[in-house]
Amino acid sequence: MKYSISVSLTHNFYYLLCLAILASTVSTNIQASEEEVMVSGELTTLFRSARKVISVNQALINDAEKGDKGLSGTVVIEKAKENYQAAAGNELDLNQDKNGAKQAMLDAVNEVMTESQDWINEKGVGFKGFLPAIFARQVAEKFSHKMEGKLKIKLTAPKNYVRNRANRPDKWEHQVIEKKFRSTDYEKGKPFFEKASVKGKSAFRYILPEYYSESCLGCHGEPKGEKDITGGKKEGGKLGELGGAISLIIYE
Template identity: 30%
Template sequence: MTLSSIKKIALKVVCFLFASIYLISFNLHANDAQMKSLINDITKMYMSSMVYVFKSQPIINDKNIDKKELLGKRFIDNIKQTYLAKYNEEFPKEDHFVKTVLLQAMVEVMDDNKALLYDDEIGFKGIIPATFAFQLSAKLSTKGVGLKIKFTRTAGQIRNKLNRPDSWESSVMKKIQNNPKIYYDENALLNGRPAIRQFTPLPMAHYCLACHGIPDNNPLNAGKKRSEWTNIDITGFEMENWTIDDFGGGVSISIEKSVLE
């Protein structure tokens, strides 16, 4: 074997190695981008459903009106419209089964509430964004699909104990509380298994203050003398006196990596 042929072979080997490294790194980046895109889509779908539930309070609570907009395919169509209006982009394609499971779970949650929705002897039904979000989280946890969604806030400020943050969520909120921004972790764990996790802070909105703000914000006090005001909100909890500048908690989404493969 001549020196030049050895050089040629060496060059080919080096080229092959570089090409392999490039392809592997390209693939890793592509997977990373896909994972981020999926978790973003899930977050925005979930948040759109909460917004739609907020906007639908009159339909939810009014008596003797049709509730079809809140059920089945119509409910999903309304969430899609809300998504379009909120993010100014088309609703994500159902190109991953976790998105399908999420949409199915939304329909199932509203159907679980069907008897209550149609009960004309009950005024306030208690189907508000936070309770809808929790019911959806609870429903997803029964599906065994490696997707966990939680609407949470710093410990000690949680009304529903089952919504308390885990250690990952607590540490993330500690980091971002003063400078709220999306926190993405591609090397986290869920149920002891490798997972991607994302925490999306929610800015406090005026509608949050109707329950969590001060008695001035409480719709139950509207038109009453100040001496007759209550600091108990419509859901039966004591109001927290939060303001529009307070940290609003956020949406925590975790997806097991095995689901993404």
């Protein structure tokens, strides 16, 4: 009798211990992902804010008459910060910058713009091919290189709409795009995130859908297959349709 009581006490003890361990891991997981969701929101917003500087200045960049476009790294960073503040509702806070990721993004923007000066300032050339998506790809590559093993960002698109093979969605991105973003009841503009492994490494993954606006359709719209100004083939995309996604990986 005595023996059986002590056994059940021991059992209870282990049971409670297991519960306590489980509860503590669950709560740290939730905390970790809250921070990851916040960081992901900030970084993807900053990425879009920088790209927007290029899209609102596209006519200026394409101006054949004008030499210096005044779009140095410093200027683009300042404008990107303004766009960030307008989009996020608060200033970009570089004091709270885990792993230096926000600063790395700004450095990447600065480098891309510095390296592109001859390209965008060439007089006598109208359309130069310096486009938001090309700027974004270069910034993403530089950022991901700087943050190697910690974070990675990428501009991707639905598989059948990808122009540059370097932007192809991976399996996880493809699944989210097709099964969630493209489903009719998915809330527009809502990011999707979860813990997932990337090539065997555990990570937090975050992906934000983007849609074609009128300004995109000159290149990505109809008629499908017709050449656009860049010499590429139009996708046949429609206004408001899912056109791309910004994908972020935070390795754990």
